[in-house]
Amino acid sequence: MKTYEPIIGMEIHVELKTRSKMFCSCSADWFGKKPNTHTCPVCLGLPGALPVPNKIAIEWSIKLGLALNCKIPSFSKFDRKNYFYPDLPKGYQISQYDQPFAINGNLKKVGIRRVHLEEDTGKLIHQGDSTLIDFNRSGVPLVEIVTEPDIHSSEDAKAFLQELHRIIRYLDISDADMEKGSMRLEPNISVGTGEVPDYKVEVKNINSFNFVKKAIDYEIARHKEILEKGQVPVQETRGWDEKKAITYSQRLKEKAHDYRYFPEPDIPPLIFKEKEIKRAKDQLPKLPGDKRRELKELGLKDDDIEIIIDDIATLNFFEQALNVVRLSGNREISAQEIANWLVNKKINIDKQNPKDLIMAIIAKKQNSQISSDIVSKAIDKVISANQKAIDDYNGGKTGVIMFLVGQVMGATKGKGDAQEIRKLLEKKLTYG
Ligand code: ZN
Ligand code: MN
Secondary structure, eight states, X not given: OOOOEEEEEEEEEXXXXXXXXXXXXXXXXXXXXXXXXXXXXXXXXXXXXXXXXXXXXXXXHHHHHHHTTOBOOSEEOOEEEEXXXXXXXXXXXXXXXXXXXXXXXXXXXXXXXXXEEEEOOOEEEEETTEEEEEOTTTTOEEEEEEEOSOBOSHHHHHHHHHHHHHHHHHHTSOXXXXXXXXXXXXXXXXXXXXXXXXXXEEEOOBOOHHHHHHHHHHHHHHHHHHHHTTOOOOOEEEEEETTTTEEEEEEEXXXXXXXXXXXXXXXXXXXXXXXXXXXXXXXXXXXXXXXXXXXXXXXOOHHHHHHHHHSHHHHHHHHHHXXXXXXXXXXSOOHHHHHHHHHTSOOOTTTSOHHHHHHHHHHHHHHHHHHHHHHHHHHHHHHHHOHHHHHHHHTTOGGGHHHHHHHHHHHTTTOSOHHHHHHHHHHHHHHO
16 A cells, blocks of 8 residues: 655735835726726836836735745845746746745745745736736736645645735735635645655646635545556646636646746845844734734633634724723623624624623623522512412422413513523522
8 A cells, every 4th residue: 555645835926905016106906997097118018118116015025024934035136037928018027036035934834935026917808709908917016925845735735825814914915815816826736655756736826725625635636546557647737627626737837947037137136134124023013823822811712712813803803892891990801701702693893893892791791680680589589479389399299380480480571581590490499
């Protein structure tokens, strides 16, 4: 029996939500806009137009690199990646080749090989027999994260991507909305049989965590079947068909040298000083890992922590609610109690504000206190007014309990719950 080990790496493209594009002043807010209205000679690739790099996009890429525990080299540069495709009007993409902004990081025990900055392409729209091109997306800042092949299962791949997604949202550098294509996922997969596999299959442009998981599982099974026959899977790029839940062959994989990378002559190299990098590191916001620890210290349940930190709006709501409690000096509402309302009662954080939630919790507590006082007084009254029924009960006619429950319900005008009242009555009659 052979043992098979899946070896998985990831490439992730994320569109940054800067106001302007990467190398020109056109608006980068392209989604849903009238085609070819966010364009200029630079992002249309007209001859002679000169690129000017977007400072914010560079800062954000470095922020992301730091959040992924990367080293930021003091010297970086842009390069031209040459290839022909209709959505790339210049005939090359400005990207980074051998000297990216960030290298050698890690996240969830997965090595981060590099984080680099490049520009997005235009969008092809296929209509019947013809294809239209919209250049609104051309030149939008695109950050690419490349991992080492350190992932060994589809579950781990999904968990890694979800944590990366959270980090990007916490850094507030992209909406990372997969439905709009602002975060695009590309796993590369091979299956080892003891020795290092000499092939790799890349699945392009997947737009959900679940699809990545399914595509990886599909590929692992496909490779095993081929390896089982003593053959080696073909090194290639494949697409993902979400309706059929299968991958399909697209093209044989290009080697890096096919792109004829060379330094971008129109943009000078970038130099970062040690203290600039240190300052950027000091200014990083708290990340999901930090928040996980903080909520753990508050005594929250692990499952609830994961749900709360998964969405930054929910986390903010939770923290604000906790703050309301702290400022009010109320000691009766615990962090876990707030979490219960957020997680189990699924209150709508868009419609309610944290202060209202706390008021509602306090009111509920007071109400249940009041109604339990009313119920216990009513029980005492009913017991002293129904000696005959009590004697029957003590004599073994336990069915009479329902009559007593009815009396209590009547006396409290329906406050309290019949099951609860029954339990209280039984306790009282048994133990006095
Ligand atoms: Zn432009
Ligand atoms: Mn890329």
